[in-house]
Amino acid sequence: MHAIVIDEPGGPEALVWREVPDPRPGPGEVLIDVVASAVNRADLLQRQGFYPPPSGAPPYPGLECSGVVAEVGADVEGFRPGDRVCALLAGGGYAQRVAVPWQQVMRVPEGVDPVEAAGLPEVACTVWSNVFMTARLRRGETLLVHGGASGIGTFAVQLAKAFGSHVVVTAGSAERIARCLELGADEGVNYREEDFSEKVRADVILDIIGGKYLARNVRALKTGGRLVVIGMQGGTKGELDLGMLLVKRASVHGTTLRSRPVDEKGVIVRGVVGDVWPLFDAGALRPVVHARVPMSEAAEAHRIVESGEHVGKVLLLT
Template sequence: MRYINLPEYGGPEVMQLAEGEKPLPAAGEVLIEVKAAGVNRPDVFQRMGLYPPPPGASPILGLEVAGKIVALGEGVARWRVGDEVCALANGGGYAEFCTVPAGQCLPVPEGLSLVDAAALPETFFTVWSNVFDRAGLRAGESLLVHGGSSGIGTTAIQLAANLGAQVFATAGSDEKCAACEKLGADKAVNYKSQDFVEVLREATDGRGVDVILDMVGGDYVDRNIQLAARDGRIVNIAFLQGSRVRVDMLPVMLKRLTLTGSTLRPQSAEAKAAIARSLEQKAWPLLAAGKIRPQISATFPLEQVAEAHRLMESNSHIGKIVLTL
């Protein structure tokens, strides 16, 4: 099979198109003939040597794929050869074939192409497990999504808005803010020209925000604490501006805040399968009904993976970047 090899860590140029042996599915796994693979920020970090794959995972980049099942491992009951699925991979997505635990596969939602479907797993699994499972966002509450124009952001805005929450977002340009509001955000704040704490305090009549999803870190940690409502929950899923911070913890105690976070990739197959079941029950009907749509910023053929990573690192995209095979 063709795949993207990473012979050394570095910039986008270190990735090379190579040929190797097709993997075989182990017990409980399926083999997918990949037609499209999502590009995500963890792929960039892995390429740079900052996010090594967990033990036993494929060293090949790529955490989400869509395609056709071509082989079944022992004990796989639900899926059949020929089924079209999208899947959260533990690695190995930048390739013509990828093995995935069967429980991490989901059917391609009705009306979506395989390119659309490849843009779903990483962001939907991440948003659901952090915003709804971990932070417990409920209808009638408010959510602030930092990085609202990212793949994670566009997913979180749509899911929360469709499930009855008031949604706010931050983004780095007026164009990106307009895109967030078009997707369902009640208000998006251009963080380059406005103070999101001040703007959103006013927008909530001083109450603050119930749940904050943050991938920025740095000084946003303290600002999130300032903005959070009583009994608020702040969830960190990345630290693009650094994870070492100094904060005043007194407001955490006085407002009874919960500070939490998670990473998805190291979690067990059982935990990921549970998230998949929740998504199929709660989110997949919204996709099939057209109420939520994956936002595809750009597609690149597999051999142009370097260009895809350069676009990711430019932060100029809105939504997802997808490789096609």
């Protein structure tokens, strides 16, 4: 098969489409003929040498894919060759084939284009596990989503609205805020022009920025609020006002998804299939795709994501 190989960390040009050995499914694994993958910020970090794959994961980038089951290993439950699926991966999505634990594989939701399904596993599992499992967002509460026009942001907006929450986003332009409002967001804050902590009071904050926003995030929390940090685009360190945290009886959570054990990912995946996938059939959710790029031209896809001007997901087609 062919896959995207990174010989030396660097810029987008470090991504090389090359013939590599075919994977084989081990016990408990499903082998998928990949139709498409999608670009995530973690892929950019891996390309730059800052985010190596976990032990045992394929060396190629790619945290999600869609395709068709080609083969199943021993002790696989619920899947057989020919099934149309999408999967949450620890790596290896930028390839024509990938082997993945069956617990991380999902059938493509009803009514969703099999190619567009490639951009769903990472965002769906990230939003479900963080906003609903960890932060316990409830109907009627306010969710603040930083980077509302990103892949995670556009999915969080839709899912929170489907569960009856008030949604506020931050974004860097009026055009990107407008796109978020079209998806169901109730309010938008242009972070280039306004301080969100002076305008917003939220029960739950989903944050991809990290250190740079820590103090303001705590300030923006309501009493009993929950901050979930899932990214560090604004650095790894920030000042935490413990006095304010105590007075608000608030909490700060830091989480990752890629390095979790298979069983933990399986719990998240089952929640997504049971509680999120039916919303596609009901018309409450839809994939948001900015661009489709041939996988052999992954460098161009990375340039699009690095520009920060995309809305939703950038897909890679085999």
